[in-house]
Amino acid sequence: MISLDLQEKTFGAQLVLGQMRLWIEPGEVLGLSGASGVGKSTLLRILAGLDPRFNGRLEAPQNRAMVFQSPTLMPWRRVIDNITIPTQCRPEVAEAMLERVGLEGKARAWPGQLSLGQARRVAIARAFVGRPEVLILDEPFASLDRERVEELITLTGALIAETRPAVIFASHSEEELAALSTRRLHLEGRPARLVQPEARLRVGS
Numbered sequence: 001m002i003s004l005d006l007q008e009k010t011f012g013a014q015l016v017l018g019q020m021r022l023w024i025e026p027g028e029v030l031g032l033s034g035a036s037g038v039g040k041s042t043l044l045r046i047l048a049g050l051d052p053r054f055n056g057r058l059e060a061p062q063n064r065a066m067v068f069q070s071p072t073l074m075p076w077r078r079v080i081d082n083i084t085i086p087t088q089c090r091p092e093v094a095e096a097m098l099e100r101v102g103l104e105g106k107a108r109a110w111p112g113q114l115s116l117g118q119a120r121r122v123a124i125a126r127a128f129v130g131r132p133e134v135l136i137l138d139e140p141f142a143s144l145d146r147e148r149v150e151e152l153i154t155l156t157g158a159l160i161a162e163t164r165p166a167v168i169f170a171s172h173s174e175e176e177l178a179a180l181s182t183r184r185l186h187l188e189g190r191p192a193r194l195v196q197p198e199a200r201l202r203v204g205s
């Protein structure tokens with residue numbers, strides 16, 4: 001379970017996020033939509049504990065994992081080391097997780113030898129190997145073709161069902177959001193606020 005009671009988030013004089021309350025239960029996948037630049041990544045970074053400079057209160061377990069749009073692998077380390085070093089897990093646990101995400105035989109490969117889809121699978125393996133209580137997904141399927149996106153959504157959905165973290169998932173794709181989310185919120189305005197997607201559609205119609 002993670003909860004945020006945010007008063008505001010600024011960057012210098014720029015007020016980016018306004019007052020909002022947010023909580024996510026274990027096993028829930030909160031799909032977050034919103035226009036480019038509205039503040040989705042800013043909100044996700046606060047929830048991940050990567051940005052402590054905000055006015056408000058965050059209650060979250062320590063065991064949180066994040067998957068970014070960029071797979072953020074260390075290019076000078078082999079695939080398996082990209083999992084064992086940041087997570088401190090045993091090599092056999094990392095190998096089993098690599099198999100689980102469909103990367104058997106790639107443990108000794110270098111990140112530069114992987115396709116974007118394979119690099120994303122490594123990032124997903126790294127995120128799940130520590131069985132996080134909170135999982136933050138920031139556009140983790142962007143720039144892939146439809147078939148690869150469908151495969152990764154199926155894989156991510158299965159891993160979520162097995163480990164049941166509280167998940168927040170930001171995406172520009174309605175299809176992706178509909179496929180993975182159990183609940184939806186939309187971020188809009190400046191300063192940005194959270195609204196129900198249904199309310200937004202009614203206002204627009």
Ligand SMILES: Nc1ncnc2c1ncn2[C@@H]1O[C@H](COP(=O)(O)OP(=O)(O)OP(=O)(O)O)[C@@H](O)[C@H]1O
Pocket residue numbers: 011016034035036037038039040041042043
């Ligand atoms: N480190 C920073 N310093 C100053 N301004 C920032 C910083 N990070 C983000 N911003 C500003 O905060 C606003 C929200 O950015 P953010 O990246 O959170 O949007 P987003 O909704 O994730 O966009 P996208 O969907 O394009 O990724 C933007 O105006 C951006 O310029």
